[in-house]
Amino acid sequence: MSIKKLKKDIFVHFIDNLIRTVKVIGVQAKGERFDYGLLASAKDLRLDYDVTLQPPKKYFLPPVETLVTYEVGDGYSSQYDCEQFVLIGVHPYDMVAINQLDELFRQDNVDSHYFARRDNATIVACDVVNPSKNVFASSMGTATVKNGYDVLLTDIGDSYLAEAATEKGENLLAKAAGAEEANKEDLNKRQQVWDKNEAGLNKHQLQCKVTDLPRLLGRAYNHPVWEEKAKTCFNCGSCNMVCPTCYCFDIQDDVGWDFITGKRQRAWDGCLLDGFTKVAGGHEFRKKRADRFRHRLYRKGKYVPEKIGGQIACVGCGRCIDACLPDIANPVNVYNRLVADLGVK
Ligand code: SF4
Ligand code: SF4
Structure with a gap:
């Protein structure tokens, strides 16, 4: 799989072009904090964020969702959310969490509602630039991540390194006009970011393994x-x-006023x-x-x-x-x- 270097101005064009063709969700400022939201312009994307208010799991397991609708005498209909989307800016610790959810929702009865969203997502993870005040990912071994994402971005100064890890990721990066092949010096800079984060995202030190x-x-x-x-x-x-x-x-079952129609929902x-x-x-x-x-x-x-x-x-x-x-x-x-x-x- 390829590793590209995208100068930051090229990255901005890449994201703006992407927004014109697919639903893009990215991290944005909310006052002095940050959170994920529908992205309208690359200038709103904040990959230098510390931590988001909510984790990205809500895009796969929403706070409330309808699983089934029904009508007495006419059976039921399973509801799936199959809209394709790109999720940009997932920090390594949150990527590890999504990988864990994938494993848990695959066990026993595969959760088809979760995987409908997961399969339609292209995840662009990004290494941490600014540690949050309470992060302790270094203690938990989650300060960097090596799998689960489709593309991993690392800020190396004037450019992003973008590594595709899946075919979806390759297809996404193929749309980045002006991207260059990463060279050895770029890879060294990325390794320095990883080394720094593996030691430094640690505001609370766990005293055991x-x-x-x-x-x-x-x-x-x-x-x-x-x-x-x-x-x-x-x-x-x-x-x-x-x-x-x-x-x-x-x-929860939500029965309609007519006592004929209704829906079955799940909520956190x-x-x-x-x-x-x-x-x-x-x-x-x-x-x-x-x-x-x-x-x-x-x-x-x-x-x-x-x-x-x-x-x-x-x-x-x-x-x-x-x-x-x-x-x-x-x-x-x-x-x-x-x-x-x-x-x-
Ligand atoms: S439930 Fe208790 S431990 Fe959890 S956030 Fe509220 S006060 Fe804190
Ligand atoms: S620090 Fe651990 S327990 Fe607390 S919200 Fe994050 S993952 Fe959950």
Whole structure:
């Protein structure tokens, strides 16, 4: 697969031309923060962003989506979103999160609604230029990424290096008029960016190897930290909603006023929310706040890794830290406390 060099003015033309032919979603400024949105012009694209408010997973697993519509006596119809789009600016840690979601939604019953969107997406990832104030991707091994994207962009000063990793990526880069072949010096500059990010995206240092986390948590179920932290938890669920690897959802039926038509929808849910585990008969399995607080960090460090070959389901984006008003959501603080008290065996 090819590696091209696009001077920044050429890149601007490339993106503007792309916008004329396909739906393009890219990272843009929202006041002093950044988020993904429909891109109207290359000048709005901000590949120097630190972190987006929401992760890009919403383009594959929307906050609310209709799975099925039905009409009594006329059966049902599955609803799929098959619009092609290009998603530009996915940071490596968010790309790792999407790779994990791909694996999870492929397990057991393949989630065709998720993959309808995923298959129609062309993902242009980009290496981090400005670290956010709470990123710890270096600790989690997600500061750079080597798979999942169609194209990977790296800012090397006056140009972007663009590496195509798939046929979709090759086809996209073929539209970049004026692109040059990357030379050895360009590749060295890219390697310097990778080396810098692998060490430097680390505002919170995990005091053990990521691979130690499942074993550590295996000994921590009754540790006092869960009660201590949960005392000030608002149950707001913000730490779930901003997380690129959280994928829990609820299914709801919306019956029309005519009692004949209706739709079945799914909507994001969060394990910190009271009622998440409520079932028929009023039983609730994690009624205590501390149990819900513990569950989120067990999902990240033990339960999900057991489903996906040991990969830790926290990619170190730092969004939950930004979002948590009582400042208790930082996974590194909790894991480091367990390391200090229990040691790593
Ligand atoms: S747990 Fe927090 S830091 Fe880890 S991936 Fe989720 S939002 Fe990011
Ligand atoms: S840990 Fe923080 S963000 Fe998460 S539910 Fe509790 S208060 Fe909200």
